Amino acid sequence: MKAGLFIATAVLYALACILYLFVLTRGSDKAQRMPGTVFVAALGAHLAFLLLEAPPGELPLSDISQILSISSFGIGIAFLLASYRFDVTILGAFVAPLSLMLFLASGLGSSYAPVPPKVQSVMLTLHIGANVIGLVAFALAFVAAIAYTLQERLLRRRQLSGAFQRLPSLDVLDTMGLRAVLVGFPLLTFGMITGTFWLLRSGGSEFFVSQALGLVAWAIFAGVIVLRVAAGWRGRKAALGTMMGFVFTLLVLAGYALRAVGGSA
Amino acid sequence: MMRDFVVVGLSHRTAPVEVRERLAVAPDHLEQELRAIAANGRFDEALLISTCNRVELYATSTSPAEAAQSAKDTLVTRLPDAVPDDVLYQERGVDVVRHVFRVASSLDSLVVGEPQILGQVKEAFDAARGAGTMGTLLGRCFTQAFATAKRVRSETGIAEGTVSVSSIACELAKKIFGNLEGRRTLLLGAGEMGESAARSLRQTGTQLHVVNRSEERARTLAESCGGRAVPFERLTMELADADVVIASTASSKFILTPELMKGVVRTRRHRPLFIIDIAVPRDVDPRVGNMDNVFVYDVDDLQQVAEENLAVRTREAAQAERIVEEEVQSFVSWRRSLELAPTIVALRKRFGQIAQEELQRALPRLEDLSQSDRAVLEAMGRSLVNKLLHQPMTQLKADAAEPDGALLIDAVRRLFALSEEESPQSEASTAGGTEAKVTQLAAAATGPTGESK
Numbered sequence: 231m232k233a234g235l236f237i238a239t240a241v242l243y244a245l246a247c248i249l250y251l252f253v254l255t256r257g258s259d260k261a262q263r264m265p266g267t268v269f270v271a272a273l274g275a276h277l278a279f280l281l282l283e284a285p286p287g288e289l290p291l292s293d294i295s296q297i298l299s300i301s302s303f304g305i306g307i308a309f310l311l312a313s314y315r316f317d318v319t320i321l322g323a324f325v326a327p328l329s330l331m332l333f334l335a336s337g338l339g340s341s342y343a344p345v346p347p348k349v350q351s352v353m354l355t356l357h358i359g360a361n362v363i364g365l366v367a368f369a370l371a372f373v374a375a376i377a378y379t380l381q382e383r384l385l386r387r388r389q390l391s392g393a394f395q396r397l398p399s400l401d402v403l404d405t406m407g408l409r410a411v412l413v414g415f416p417l418l419t420f421g422m423i424t425g426t427f428w429l430l431r432s433g434g435s436e437f438f439v440s441q442a443l444g445l446v447a448w449a450i451f452a453g454v455i456v457l458r459v460a461a462g463w464r465g466r467k468a469a470l471g472t473m474m475g476f477v478f479t480l481l482v483l484a485g486y487a488l489r490a491v492g493g494s495a
Numbered sequence: 496m497m498r499d500f501v502v503v504g505l506s507h508r509t510a511p512v513e514v515r516e517r518l519a520v521a522p523d524h525l526e527q528e529l530r531a532i533a534a535n536g537r538f539d540e541a542l543l544i545s546t547c548n549r550v551e552l553y554a555t556s557t558s559p560a561e562a563a564q565s566a567k568d569t570l571v572t573r574l575p576d577a578v579p580d581d582v583l584y585q586e587r588g589v590d591v592v593r594h595v596f597r598v599a600s601s602l603d604s605l606v607v608g609e610p611q612i613l614g615q616v617k618e619a620f621d622a623a624r625g626a627g628t629m630g631t632l633l634g635r636c637f638t639q640a641f642a643t644a645k646r647v648r649s650e651t652g653i654a655e656g657t658v659s660v661s662s663i664a665c666e667l668a669k670k671i672f673g674n675l676e677g678r679r680t681l682l683l684g685a686g687e688m689g690e691s692a693a694r695s696l697r698q699t700g701t702q703l704h705v706v707n708r709s710e711e712r713a714r715t716l717a718e719s720c721g722g723r724a725v726p727f728e729r730l731t732m733e734l735a736d737a738d739v740v741i742a743s744t745a746s747s748k749f750i751l752t753p754e755l756m757k758g759v760v761r762t763r764r765h766r767p768l769f770i771i772d773i774a775v776p777r778d779v780d781p782r783v784g785n786m787d788n789v790f791v792y793d794v795d796d797l798q799q800v801a802e803e804n805l806a807v808r809t810r811e812a813a814q815a816e817r818i819v820e821e822e823v824q825s826f827v828s829w830r831r832s833l834e835l836a837p838t839i840v841a842l843r844k845r846f847g848q849i850a851q852e853e854l855q856r857a858l859p860r861l862e863d864l865s866q867s868d869r870a871v872l873e874a875m876g877r878s879l880v881n882k883l884l885h886q887p888m889t890q891l892k893a894d895a896a897e898p899d900g901a902l903l904i905d906a907v908r909r910l911f912a913l914s915e916e917e918s919p920q921s922e923a924s925t926a927g928g929t930e931a932k933v934t935q936l937a938a939a940a941t942g943p944t945g946e947s948k
Contacts, residue, residue: 381670385667385670385671385790386784386790388792388796388799388800390656390667390800390803391655391656391803391804391807394670395655395656398673399669399670399671399672399673400670400671400672400673400767401671401672401673401674401767402673461764462764462765462766463765464765464766464767464788465765465767465787465788466787466788467787
């Protein structure tokens with residue numbers, strides 16, 4: 231049952247990816263709604279999977295596999311909400327692969343060790359929760375940044391048919407990227423502070439690499455925000471900064487995952 | 496007699512604008528005009544399409560040749576004297592149907608794929624309905640034309656991509672700035688193409704500022720485009736405040752140099768700037784296009800986009816023509832199902848078949864029948880069929896030519912379950928051929944009964 235649901239979810243995500251990419255590159259009016267429908271179906275299957283997997287009465291945040299899974303789900307939901315606010319449904323072409331990737335990574339996690347009971351606390355749930363929501367926000371910023379970079383490239387190279395026609399305007403993408411970073415940054419900051427607290431308590435060794443990577447991500451996003459607000463940075467450079475920041479955020483997760491695998495081996 | 500379609504008209508293909516504008520009818524006069532045309536002409540139904548690129552009178556009549564002449568006369572009287580009447584074209588029968596479908600799908604437009612024509616055809620349709628000059632045949636034909644146009648738009652890329660330099664400039668601006676409402680366009684110089692691009696942008700809701708070395712010129716231009724004239728000395732400041740710049744001066748040197756623009760970009764805090772360089776020779780140093788958040792398109796770029804879009808449309812037009820052909824065939828088969836001749840043939844065939852079947856069933860039960868007895872029985876069967884069919888056939892023949900004849904035929908086909916497949920007509924049959932056949936068949940149907948009287 232669980233395995234079947236996992237496969238069904240993965241297949242639906244993959245199908246949504248293909249359909250989104252098809253619509254982005256050579257879509258006709260007729261096919262436009264299909265990928266969205268499939269993506270929503272994938273989210274439905276994913277939700278069922280989360281409910282099936284979660285320990286009763288708890289948030290499914292107890293190990294890195296669950297964190298990856300719920301991040302993937304959160305990105306999908308946040309994207310659906312964002313497509314109401316901005317007219318950006320086509321960005322599913324970037325969101326769906328990201329969701330799929332994180333979801334598949336969560337599936338590798340049968341070998342991931344759960345968080346040791348001695349560090350479990352309300353504070354930990356808040357730490358993880360804030361970081362997950364922050365990650366979701368940065369993921370949207372990342373998607374907007376990728377789309378911005380691609381769209382700007384197409385505009386500069388005068389390739390104005392196909393994808394250029396279907397992607398949102400540069401202004402919308404830039405605004406979306408900025409807002410998502412502004413939402414994610416305080417959450418990441420909170421996550422960093424709570425993380426440092428554990429780092430110090432554990433004597434500085436246990437999660438050092440992840441914490442260091444997190445600090446780099448934090449610094450990059452801080453830089454992006456400061457330059458945007460103070461120096462009027464926008465467009466391509468801001469998009470590149472956002473993309474780099476997100477990559478480091480993912481590295482933090484990868485760090486935890488590798489540690490978990492290594493720890494249990 | 497079969498009712499048939501005619502169209503007489505002129506379009507951008509056959510007549511220059513001076514002629515077209517003489518014939519054009521304003522949309523709110525369409526209904527009134529149509530009533531007058533219908534009152535004088537020999538039409539069963541009439542519909543008038545009038546746009547700046549075409550004026551066409553569609554009609555149906557049981558005597559299409561006369562109707563075509565009448566329609567032609569109607570239009571010729573409106574032509575200026577010096578114009579030869581070969582600017583008018585006419586079509587008959589199924590070619591009219593194809594023509595309407597192509598017109599509504601924007602395949603016959605000056606700019607293939609332009610979207611306005613469908614609305615204009617719908618206006619014509621409403622006017623004809625309002626004037627009471629539209630019956631079943633034109634009604635069905637135009638309704639299917641709208642469906643065809645919709646199919647063409649959704650199944651082909653014929654309407655994709657804009658093809659005029661001004662509208663491409665607008666589209667690009669939208670792709671950069673999203674909503675153009677409240678943005679500012681700066682028109683630099685007084686070239687004609689620049690002016691038209693500025694007008695297009697103005698229509699999308701941007702403010703317009705005009706800068707020119709001659710302040711006089713700037714003022715007239717600003718007035719005609721609904722913008723504001725600004726002195727040339729303020730150029731740098733205006734550049735810092737604008738979102739879209741249309742450069743179209745006659746200057747032989749670059750006006751927007753990297754040195755100038757570096758300061759401008761700093762002042763505007765990196766807000767995106769879209770520069771359209773329509774001037775030849777160019778006003779904008781190409782190096783400006785490499786600056787962050789500054790996008791420069793020159794006239795060649797825009798022209799190239801226009802050509803690419805046009806090429807896409809032309810490719811898509813072939814696909815659209817196939818859709819039109821499919822729809823024409825579907826209309827023709829609907830039409831044929833309502834024709835008199837095949838209906839009569841099918842009806843006779845159905846009745847004859849029943850008589851034959853009953854005869855086959857009865858004969859084995861009768862013993863010792865001579866050859867002549869058999870002949871009598873067979874003759875009786877035939878005669879029964881003929882007598883039963885005589886009155887309906889006569890009535891059908893008489894009423895088929897009436898405006899609602901098609902409905903009667905439709906009713907007969909349904910009452911006796913005559914499906915379309917049974918129709919023995921070949922596709923190639925022309926209107927004239929059909930008429931001859933009808934007479935012949937009707938005679939065949941009623942003839943024997945006549946003789947037996």
